[in-house]
Amino acid sequence: MIYSDFKGLKLSRLGFGCMRFASGSDGEIDQAKVNTMFDLAVEKGVNYFDTAYPYLGGKSEIAMAEALKKYPRESYYIADKFPGHSINQPIDNIKLFHLALKKCNTDYFDFYLLHNVNEWSVQKYESDEYHIIPDMLKMKEEGKIRHLGFSFHGGCELLEKFLDDHEGMFDFVQIQLNYLDWSLQDAKRKYEILTERGIGVWVMEPCRGGKLAVLNEENHAKLAALNPNASDASYAFRFLCGLPNVKVILSGMNEVSQVEDNLNTFETEKPLSEEERNTLFEIAEGMKKGVPCTACRYCCEGCPVQLDIPYLLSCYNDFKYAVSAVSSMRLDGLSKDKLPSACIGCGQCTHACPQSIDVPKALAELSEMYAKGPKWQDTAKGRSAAIVDDLSRAGSE
Numbered sequence: 422m423i424y425s426d427f428k429g430l431k432l433s434r435l436g437f438g439c440m441r442f443a444s445g446s447d448g449e450i451d452q453a454k455v456n457t458m459f460d461l462a463v464e465k466g467v468n469y470f471d472t473a474y475p476y477l478g479g480k481s482e483i484a485m486a487e488a489l490k491k492y493p494r495e496s497y498y499i500a501d502k503f504p505g506h507s508i509n510q511p512i513d514n515i516k517l518f519h520l521a522l523k524k525c526n527t528d529y530f531d532f533y534l535l536h537n538v539n540e541w542s543v544q545k546y547e548s549d550e551y552h553i554i555p556d557m558l559k560m561k562e563e564g565k566i567r568h569l570g571f572s573f574h575g576g577c578e579l580l581e582k583f584l585d586d587h588e589g590m591f592d593f594v595q596i597q598l599n600y601l602d603w604s605l606q607d608a609k610r611k612y613e614i615l616t617e618r619g620i621g622v623w624v625m626e627p628c629r630g631g632k633l634a635v636l637n638e639e640n641h642a643k644l645a646a647l648n649p650n651a652s653d654a655s656y657a658f659r660f661l662c663g664l665p666n667v668k669v670i671l672s673g674m675n676e677v678s679q680v681e682d683n684l685n686t687f688e689t690e691k692p693l694s695e696e697e698r699n700t701l702f703e704i705a706e707g708m709k710k711g712v713p714c715t716a717c718r719y720c721c722e723g724c725p726v727q728l729d730i731p732y733l734l735s736c737y738n739d740f741k742y743a744v745s746a747v748s749s750m751r752l753d754g755l756s757k758d759k760l761p762s763a764c765i766g767c768g769q770c771t772h773a774c775p776q777s778i779d780v781p782k783a784l785a786e787l788s789e790m791y792a793k794g795p796k797w798q799d800t801a802k803g804r805s806a807a808i809v810d811d812l813s814r815a816g817s818e
């Protein structure tokens with residue numbers, strides 16, 4: 422197993438993501454299978470396990486704890502997350518934190534994250550009324566959180582601002598990083614922002630929700646020509662292993678064969694050759710959907726309604742992959758006059774754009790997808806009610 426050094430800890434670079442445990446036909450977690458996968462991973466040196474309060478309807482934390490209970494607590498690291506993106510009213514944060522400790526069968530978290538900071542949820546995380554950050558700092562002071570971080574789904578501007586506003590507070594940040602998002606969703610810049618500040622990078626979506634793990638026939642053939650025995654996923658992981666500030670790469674494994682393949686990839690360092698790296702970028706270019714905005718901002722100054730055009734185009738690119746509540750959440754955080762529907766179609770931006778992007782057309786399409794798609798606010802409403810229920814049940818136990 423390849424390990425990374427992080428503040429005196431030796432972390433397995435392959436982290437076990439606990440959000441996709443196999444479910445039986447009844448939708449329940451197959452605990453025996455989870456145990457088998459964990460045993461295999463532990464045997465080969467994996468020592469990092471990542472869960473979150475809402476994963477698998479609240480059952481992920483419990484299944485993870487069950488699979489780990491036979492191992493000494495000091496032999497592994499667990500990460501859990503505070504679901505600030507899933508609440509729409511102030512709650513008893515400390516009580517929820519203790520409930521998570523109980524579900525994970527532990528009295529401390531090695532790593533604890535503010536879950537899914539983005540342009541919408543940041544308002545909750547920073548709200549005096551919600552009081553989330555001060556409460557989490559209190560937990561850290563009491564030793565119940567060893568390292569505090571956050572997972573991030575927003576744009577570069579918010580990332581920089583959030584880090585500036587909370588300087589020195591966070592030890593690590595989890596971002597969506599893979600060879601497709603490296604240029605498509607500014608992941609390269611996010612990696613640089615964190616590295617420049619000496620903050621460790623944790624990776625989620627290393628295979629972009631499985632898209633890079635099973636490539637189409639044409640792209641798979643390109644990789645198979647380099648090495649017929651290597652899986653498509655192994656290339657995605659090796660790309661990330663070549664980034665020195667990437668400390669942990671999370672893979673949401675749900676099959677024993679997947680665990681075995683990943684363990685094989687992470688057994689030793691296997692740096693990509695120049696040819697392999699170029700092939701990955703060539704594949705990424707071919708996979709890109711949406712518009713090739715480079716976020717140069719040449720179009721922004723002349724926009725009569727002062728829209729953040731590159732930000733909106735980045736949301737547009739997200740929507741081109743999936744119209745979902747998750748892709749809508751970055752727009753949910755904008756005021757009405759900054760939404761794509763505020764574009765008056767003057768075309769100034771297209772003239773200014775070195776990539777000749779038809780911005781008004783993309784914004785009109787984005788506006789339509791956003792209007793028709795599910796809203797994160799609605800998802801959060803349901804989740805928030807469930808969390809309040811959990812807390813009230815916990816209070817009466």
Ligand code: SF4
Nearest residue numbers: 724764765767768770
């Ligand atoms: S077309 Fe829309 S986005 Fe472009 S400058 Fe005009 S108002 Fe702004």
Ligand code: SF4
Nearest residue numbers: 714715717718720774
């Ligand atoms: S000028 Fe073109 S590439 Fe630059 S930010 Fe605007 S839309 Fe993107």
